Amino acid sequence: xxxxxxxxxxxxxxxxxxxxxxxxxxxxxxxxxxxxxxxxxxxxxxxxxxxxxxxxxxxxxxxxxxxxxxxxxxxxxxxxxxxxxxxxxxxxxxxxxxxxxxxxxxxxxxxxxxxxxxxxxxxxxxxxxxxxxxxxxxxxxxxxxxxxxxxxxxxxxxxxxxxxxxxxxxxxxxxxxxxxxxxxxxxxxxxxxxxxxxxxxxxxxxxxxxxxxxxxxxxxxxxxxxxxxxxxxxxxxxxxxxxxxxxxxxxxxxxxxxxxxxxxxxxxxxxxxxxxxxxxxxxxxxxxxxxxxxxxxxxxxxxxxxxxxxxxxxxxxxxxxxxxxxxxxxxxxxxxxxxxxxxxxxxxxxxxxxxxxxxxxxxxxxxxxxxxxxxxxxxxxxxx
Ligand SMILES: *Cc1c(COP(=O)(O)O)cnc(C)c1O
Numbered sequence: 542x543x544x545x546x547x548x549x550x551x552x553x554x555x556x557x558x559x560x561x562x563x564x565x566x567x568x569x570x571x572x573x574x575x576x577x578x579x580x581x582x583x584x585x586x587x588x589x590x591x592x593x594x595x596x597x598x599x600x601x602x603x604x605x606x607x608x609x610x611x612x613x614x615x616x617x618x619x620x621x622x623x624x625x626x627x628x629x630x631x632x633x634x635x636x637x638x639x640x641x642x643x644x645x646x647x648x649x650x651x652x653x654x655x656x657x658x659x660x661x662x663x664x665x666x667x668x669x670x671x672x673x674x675x676x677x678x679x680x681x682x683x684x685x686x687x688x689x690x691x692x693x694x695x696x697x698x699x700x701x702x703x704x705x706x707x708x709x710x711x712x713x714x715x716x717x718x719x720x721x722x723x724x725x726x727x728x729x730x731x732x733x734x735x736x737x738x739x740x741x742x743x744x745x746x747x748x749x750x751x752x753x754x755x756x757x758x759x760x761x762x763x764x765x766x767x768x769x770x771x772x773x774x775x776x777x778x779x780x781x782x783x784x785x786x787x788x789x790x791x792x793x794x795x796x797x798x799x800x801x802x803x804x805x806x807x808x809x810x811x812x813x814x815x816x817x818x819x820x821x822x823x824x825x826x827x828x829x830x831x832x833x834x835x836x837x838x839x840x841x842x843x844x845x846x847x848x849x850x851x852x853x854x855x856x857x858x859x860x861x862x863x864x865x866x867x868x869x870x871x872x873x874x875x876x877x878x879x880x881x882x883x884x885x886x887x888x889x890x891x892x893x894x895x896x897x898x899x900x901x902x903x904x905x906x907x908x909x910x911x912x913x914x915x916x917x918x919x920x921x922x923x924x925x
Contacts, residue, residue, distance in 0.1 A: 583712025684716030756780030
């Protein structure tokens, strides 16, 4: 039993096969159709598909002007890609500690760090809040700080497609500039590999469309030179080949049709967990009442915070065939980030989290008996 797993239907397979039989495997009609469908789903003006969320984060940072000498801040409890995108741009990366109850970026810590940074003249250009496990951060508060301290906001919503904040879909960018989703197989819906950036800003969207394809434009109206002929294109920026294929987009589009079904099933399973784990010495991450989580992960924290206990519970559950995982080992403590100067003690709540958190299996297709086995095994190893 892994901690997460994709669910592929006959319709998904047919949709992919249809593309394989069509004239376009890539740069055909399906990527724009997928972008349109996501745009409609999340309520954004624009959607820019890419070959991964990592690529989407990278071009989002470039579009927002992040470069050498700038700062990017994110949460230490995230996948490394949320921070790496800053390094790709030559910017300096820093972190804001988490709120231990939710696992999300701590807004008070963010505000204090901004006050200090302002005095030092080191305010961030971009802040990336991460919607850990599918629960949106407090985006209204972050948006207010963004206006006051003039930084741009990219939501890392890799876990959070289908989620809501204050009744609005994650991705509608009411309090952010850009929102990024991942369609890696372990996420809520998949396109094999894939990602997408939503935004309401036409300039950011245009720039990201170009950056994902070498920085090239084919639109004659946008040419800087006089076009030598209708056969030409112009490279205006240094871009990449970060395009999504039509094969991927067909899978993503087909999966998107089941998004609400998938979320309902995740919620049903999660409610069962709440019930059958209620008496154990553990806590699930808290979810704010303003948030509808897409419940990408079922993260628990052990009441006993000793590292030995954490390891034993981990190994015990793995021994029972239950593929628990830690989401995440704090980014600042990876060797690459330590070499940039980060060390133990820099972000105490994130480090404490990593000593007692673990993700239980949660994905459509789990049976009642599977959940019961997780609960029984957990009870057993917690007593050991
Ligand atoms: C999965 C993930 C990413 C990267 O997604 P890819 O599509 O695999 O590049 C980025 N941030 C977070 C929080 C993720 O979980």
